[in-house]
Amino acid sequence: MTYRFDPELAAVTPTLPALDFADVGAVRASLGEARRGQHRDTTGVDVRVVHVPGPPDAPAVAVRVYRSEPARTAERAGATAGVLHMHGGAFIVGDRGIEGACLDLVRALDVVVVAVDYRLAPEHPFPAALEDCYAALTWLSANAAGLGVDPARIAVRGASAGAGLAAGLALLARDRGGPPLCFQFLSMPEIDDRLDTPSMRQFVDTPVLDRASAVLSWNAYLGEGLPGTPDVSPYAAPARAADLAGLPAAYLSVMEFDPLRDEGIAYAQGLLAAGVPTELHLFPGTFHGSGGIVARAAVSRRERAEATTVLARALGLAREGADA
Numbered sequence: 159m160t161y162r163f164d165p166e167l168a169a170v171t172p173t174l175p176a177l178d179f180a181d182v183g184a185v186r187a188s189l190g191e192a193r194r195g196q197h198r199d200t201t202g203v204d205v206r207v208v209h210v211p212g213p214p215d216a217p218a219v220a221v222r223v224y225r226s227e228p229a230r231t232a233e234r235a236g237a238t239a240g241v242l243h244m245h246g247g248a249f250i251v252g253d254r255g256i257e258g259a260c261l262d263l264v265r266a267l268d269v270v271v272v273a274v275d276y277r278l279a280p281e282h283p284f285p286a287a288l289e290d291c292y293a294a295l296t297w298l299s300a301n302a303a304g305l306g307v308d309p310a311r312i313a314v315r316g317a318s319a320g321a322g323l324a325a326g327l328a329l330l331a332r333d334r335g336g337p338p339l340c341f342q343f344l345s346m347p348e349i350d351d352r353l354d355t356p357s358m359r360q361f362v363d364t365p366v367l368d369r370a371s372a373v374l375s376w377n378a379y380l381g382e383g384l385p386g387t388p389d390v391s392p393y394a395a396p397a398r399a400a401d402l403a404g405l406p407a408a409y410l411s412v413m414e415f416d417p418l419r420d421e422g423i424a425y426a427q428g429l430l431a432a433g434v435p436t437e438l439h440l441f442p443g444t445f446h447g448s449g450g451i452v453a454r455a456a457v458s459r460r461e462r463a464e465a466t467t468v469l470a471r472a473l474g475l476a477r478e479g480a481d482a
Contacts, residue, residue, distance in 0.1 A: 161415045163445065164443030182378070200256065202226065202264075207220055210293060211293060213290065219290045221272050221275065221297070223305070224263075226264055226268050236308070237307055238267075238268055238475070239312070239473035240272065240305065240309075240311065240313070241312075242272050242294060242295050243272065246316065246321070247319055248367070248372075249279045250279050251278065263469070270305050272297075274290060283381055291323050295327060310338070313342065313469065313472065314327055314339055318367075319375065321345050322396065324342055325349055326396050329392060343472075344408060345411045350421040352386050352398075360417075361415060361417040367447070403433060408429050408437070409436070410422050411439045414442050416444070416445055418446065441457055443457060444461075
């Protein structure tokens, strides 16, 4: 198909490598090699790895904790907010390597970010990743005082599969009576295993993520042949949740030419219908993950700036940077 990409994004799309999600090992190796070539400037941010108690009968969960360095925290009056961050990667790739988005958020808002290195599919299918995230949330809440976090101001945040985990975690925490969440930030959420929305049927050759990749992702996460069947848990695929009442306020962003676009829009509508304060933004001319891939594009900068503004407002923080 021909897509009306934003001109700054269109200039880059021909150079994007094709990722074959059917070969999980090759994709992980390719992304790992790309990460090794990156340098993350951690100036002003203290970053450390902590191993926290895992789910019952499961290993400890590694989390990466991002905090402002002591010189800045000493100037703070009282506790700040906490953000539990789930990385993207179609449930099958990604790790706890230092993420620029987490660094930027700490610098802009002086929050504490806890990024979860959850177990990956297909080796560890649902509910392993979600339970790892719940364990990290429980640890964050229980250790809020030591981290300098206000336990009443903890949000979940994720992109793509990470946003799917964040949405599932909000449901799980509500239903278990777990640690309270004040906000859920869901960027390009992967939340519907049925793969039957108009955008999912239409976008079969979009950059980064297309329908075929989504099929492989859900089969890895749920088990071959299980996606689309009646018994899939709403904690795995939050679009299936029949009751969205009582969830924390939400912000959802979707990209115009992304197979996941319409499931994100539908979820926002469902939250609104359930009385959950919800904001939805569709970024025109974009594709899945374009904000990170073409970071200097004007639409990408606008996406990042809005993310910071939204979180600052939701968490009761003064925004210090004009562009995160």
